[in-house]
Amino acid sequence: MLSYILRRLLLLPLILFGVTFLIFSVYSLLTPLERLATYVNNPNALKSAAASERLIKKYHLDDPYPIGYFRWVGKLLKFNLGWSKVANEPVAAAIAEKFPATLELVIYSVIPVVFVGIWLGVISAVHHNDPIDQSLRIIAVIGWSLPTFIFGLLVLFFFYGVLGWLPPGRLSVWAQNIVYTNPSFHHYTGLVTIDALLNGYGYVFLDALRHLIAPIITLSYVSWAYLLRIARSSMLETLRKDYIRTARAKGVDERTVICKHAERNALIPVVTVAGMMVVQMLGGVVITETIFNFPGLGQWAAMAAQQLDYASILGFSLLFAFIMVVGNLVVDVSYALIDPRVRLE
Amino acid sequence: MRRVIRKLLGNTASLVGIVLLIFFIVIAILAPVIAPPLSDDPYQVPRMSWNVNPQPPGTPMSDNMREIYKQMGKEVKLTKALLGTEQGGYDIFYGLVWGTRTAFKVGIITVGSAMIIGLFVGSIAAYFGGWLDEVLMRITDIFLSFPFLVAAMVLTTILGKGLDKVIIALIVFGWMGYARVIRGSILAVKEDVYVMAAKALGVKDGRIILRHLLPNTIFPVLVQASMDTGSMVVTASALSFLGVGAPEGYADWGQMASFARNWIVGSPGHAFQYWYTVFFPALFIALFVLAWNLIGDTLRDVLDPRLRGEL
Numbered sequence: 001m002l003s004y005i006l007r008r009l010l011l012l013p014l015i016l017f018g019v020t021f022l023i024f025s026v027y028s029l030l031t032p033l034e035r036l037a038t039y040v041n042n043p044n045a046l047k048s049a050a051a052s053e054r055l056i057k058k059y060h061l062d063d064p065y066p067i068g069y070f071r072w073v074g075k076l077l078k079f080n081l082g083w084s085k086v087a088n089e090p091v092a093a094a095i096a097e098k099f100p101a102t103l104e105l106v107i108y109s110v111i112p113v114v115f116v117g118i119w120l121g122v123i124s125a126v127h128h129n130d131p132i133d134q135s136l137r138i139i140a141v142i143g144w145s146l147p148t149f150i151f152g153l154l155v156l157f158f159f160y161g162v163l164g165w166l167p168p169g170r171l172s173v174w175a176q177n178i179v180y181t182n183p184s185f186h187h188y189t190g191l192v193t194i195d196a197l198l199n200g201y202g203y204v205f206l207d208a209l210r211h212l213i214a215p216i217i218t219l220s221y222v223s224w225a226y227l228l229r230i231a232r233s234s235m236l237e238t239l240r241k242d243y244i245r246t247a248r249a250k251g252v253d254e255r256t257v258i259c260k261h262a263e264r265n266a267l268i269p270v271v272t273v274a275g276m277m278v279v280q281m282l283g284g285v286v287i288t289e290t291i292f293n294f295p296g297l298g299q300w301a302a303m304a305a306q307q308l309d310y311a312s313i314l315g316f317s318l319l320f321a322f323i324m325v326v327g328n329l330v331v332d333v334s335y336a337l338i339d340p341r342v343r344l345e
Numbered sequence: 346m347r348r349v350i351r352k353l354l355g356n357t358a359s360l361v362g363i364v365l366l367i368f369f370i371v372i373a374i375l376a377p378v379i380a381p382p383l384s385d386d387p388y389q390v391p392r393m394s395w396n397v398n399p400q401p402p403g404t405p406m407s408d409n410m411r412e413i414y415k416q417m418g419k420e421v422k423l424t425k426a427l428l429g430t431e432q433g434g435y436d437i438f439y440g441l442v443w444g445t446r447t448a449f450k451v452g453i454i455t456v457g458s459a460m461i462i463g464l465f466v467g468s469i470a471a472y473f474g475g476w477l478d479e480v481l482m483r484i485t486d487i488f489l490s491f492p493f494l495v496a497a498m499v500l501t502t503i504l505g506k507g508l509d510k511v512i513i514a515l516i517v518f519g520w521m522g523y524a525r526v527i528r529g530s531i532l533a534v535k536e537d538v539y540v541m542a543a544k545a546l547g548v549k550d551g552r553i554i555l556r557h558l559l560p561n562t563i564f565p566v567l568v569q570a571s572m573d574t575g576s577m578v579v580t581a582s583a584l585s586f587l588g589v590g591a592p593e594g595y596a597d598w599g600q601m602a603s604f605a606r607n608w609i610v611g612s613p614g615h616a617f618q619y620w621y622t623v624f625f626p627a628l629f630i631a632l633f634v635l636a637w638n639l640i641g642d643t644l645r646d647v648l649d650p651r652l653r654g655e656l
Contacts, residue, residue: 026500029504141635144638145575145638147579313498320492324490
């Protein structure tokens with residue numbers, strides 16, 4: 001057990017090295033002048049070729065590849081990720097500012113994904129080939145086939161365009177006034193819903209929640225549809241095992257067989273997939289935030305990509321890769337904790 | 346093989362998938378007939394007017410646009426926007442038809458190339474094993490450490506936008522699944538008697554992989570490829586939607602959807618005013634992916650030995 005976790009931890013620096021190396025390789029596709037531009041906050045400074053040349057020399061941006069990599073990592077370790085044109089502030093500051101909004105969105109999306117997905121998957125398996133199973137399968141295939149951005153557009157169209165219930169953005173204007181201009185409003189966590197409750201503004205909480213619902217639905221639909229499929233097939237496989245037949249033969253009632261015997265074993269692989277889904281959901285954040293005009297990391301990255309703001313886009317990919325590496329590690333280790341068979345391999 | 350085809354045709358879901366796919370193939374092949382191009386680059390969507398607002402289905406081409414195309418020496422066959430226009434007068438019908446070709450192009454090139462890279466890496470890793478396997482698989486892990494869409498978006502941006510850049514980015518970050526699948530399959534059979542026999546006879550490694558191992562292990566990879574074709578096209582559309590894909594006016598479903606984003610709310614009191622801007626591109630993208638998923642799903646069920654015998 002311990003050796004498995006240790007081995008996994010030892011691999012972490014290696015993976016981080018690989019990830020940063022890969023991002024640096026992508027970064028190196030830019031010319032030295034473009035690389036210089038990612039650190040400069042005033043475009044006028046690059047007007048004269050001589051000045052740019054001097055700056056490139058001064059900051060060693062034309063170093064050979066390996067040396068350039070180590071210099072770049074050195075800057076990363078000091079959180080110097082360059083200047084974000086889109087946010088008009090340093091990339092690290094922009095990330096710190098926009099991170100809570102995205103975190104809030106992801107946290108609230110995880111709950112429906114994991115619970116609804118697994119629950120429906122089990123129902124589907126228990127009623128194998130019944131109409132309920134068939135219809136759930138169809139819903140899942142549709143969910144899996146409908147791309148996030150199409151589904152998001154439909155959600156926006158229906159709940160905002162037609163019904164006018166769920167507006168885009170993160171807060172209504174009156175709520176923004178309270179949250180961002182009222183000096184007595186303390187930002188404890190950066191998550192608007194929680195801060196609103198802690199400050200005692202019930203209406204702001206409801207307003208934030210109202211803005212969150214549509215992005216949550218969009219972000220989680222694809223994932224729970226996928227999870228439903230996994231949970232269903234894992235459950236189906238387990239229900240065919242000998243020990244389930246034995247339990248039934250002994251006269252254990254069906255409810256206990258499913259909840260106590262089958263579900264516990266069937267859901268072990270599902271838990272891993274669920275963990276990976278959460279990590280993969282980070283990718284959907286870009287689309288979802290863009291559609292619903294939700295001011296988080298994803299929207300920032302999409303704008304940066306449109307305006308060729310290389311510093312922001314690289315900082316963003318570094319952050320997401322880092323989260324994903326750590327997330328995968330956590331998933332693997334917790335999987336080993338849940339399922340003793342993994343450790344033996 | 347015959348069993349696979351029988352299952353594909355016998356299952357309602359996959360039958361729907363096949364019919365849909367044939368529908369798209371016909372559209373792609375007949376594109377020049379259904380929607381005759383008005384410029385030298387057929388992927389350039391003709392404009393029905395200079396109108397900033399989308400125009401409803403059936404709107405005729407404006408007189409000044411007709412004049413312009415006449416001066417260019419083009420014969421205008423489609424005088425009406427059958428399914429309306431996007432903002433800027435881009436014809437939705439034309440975009441859908443030629444967008445089908447774009448979709449096939451993107452899907453086939455990306456999945457084909459990614460599959461070849463994946464097969465190469467995975468089979469070498471599995472066959473030779475040892476440190477080579479370790480190194481190649483850790484490299485695979487590193488490429489898997491990025492959310493796919495994010496990685497593709499970043500690489501596309503750095504390469505400088507455009508559909509060709511999108512395709513490159515999708516290939517660079519799309520091969521890992523195939524490498525893993527083929528590695529697993531080859532590991533399972535590489536100790537089999539026929540492989541040992543070939544080795545004992547002194548057959549060269551490359552020939553063993555190509556002639557003996559791959560033909561016996563490639564099927565799961567093909568299933569994966571059929572499932573991926575849809576999702577690759579979606580990711581490409583998503584990148585266009587985010588504004589880093591095809592240039593404005595290129596026949597591309599994702600771009601049409603991104604135009605629609607601006608008009609989705611309609612005007613006050615008329616929520617459905619611009620429904621056609623979002624409905625048709627969304628429908629085409631969704632059906633295209635659905636077709637591939639339905640086929641892939643059935644293929645997987647048919648080939649999954651654990652479920653065999655009960656379908």
